Amino acid sequence: MTPAVPDPRPPKIPESVLVVIHTPDLQVLLLERADAPGYWQSVTGSKDSLDEALAETCRREVHEETGLVAEPAWLSDWQLSNVYEIYPRWRHRYAAGVTHNTEHVFGLCLPAPQPVRLAPREHTAHVWLPWREAADRCFSPSNAEAILQLPSRIGGGR
Template sequence: MRPPKIPESVLVVIHTPALDVLLLERADRPGFWQSVTGSKDAPDEPLTETCRREVFEETGIVFAEPQLVNWDLANVYEIYPVWRHRYAPGVTHNTEHVFGLAVAPGTPVVLAPREHLRYEWLPWREAADRCFSPSNAEAILQLPQRLAAGA
């Protein structure tokens, strides 16, 4: 039996300089599109390491440290009831830390078939509209301002 998930995760908005955003369709919920997301593997795992591991596991993308930007934004949200069984009894909320990851256009993507069915690169507004998660959509909508501010 797996240990319970840690209710602290990362959301990594992967984008090109032209603000095309990578979205992934969940295998366990077809029609649910999202950015890379995932929980810490251990309470002491650094958030940047969680990002590196999740981005590689879900997309096959390997990146250099300067490409990853911590937006210093944390969203606390209620875990969807359908996924609460993955957490310890009584855990109802997760803290999600948001990062941006700039990649070159045409960066190859290799999906983890157990996690995702398809991927698409979409213009940022269209990507935000496609996301099922409100916090993911809001992060994508912040992308132009974050890049303009050099964040």
């Protein structure tokens, strides 16, 4: 049996962002994970350092995963955090013994659906969907719940 090759990257910080990218008419951008075909999600990502501001984590992750620029005026902190158990298949990315992550939810309202440049190591496909359809497609319950909050978050009552 061949020993496992250690991951050369430092362990991920168990504090992340979830960025729901949407338009004023509630079209939502979803990305399909490269490491889990059929798993659709919004932009997510961990802080690069303990002192990285959450808004900076959002801007960095949005650009890395989609090529989009998250203008500060379009980004909103929903003041919502979710603590969840890290899926066992991804725990190896964290320090030994880390089992939970704190996810901070943000919205990014773009004027209209934009072309996306995917990071091929992270995502294989993208789609813009109406908000209810997008929520139904998400594999993550916290991601689906965030999308379902969109109408109230942007002042609509749909």
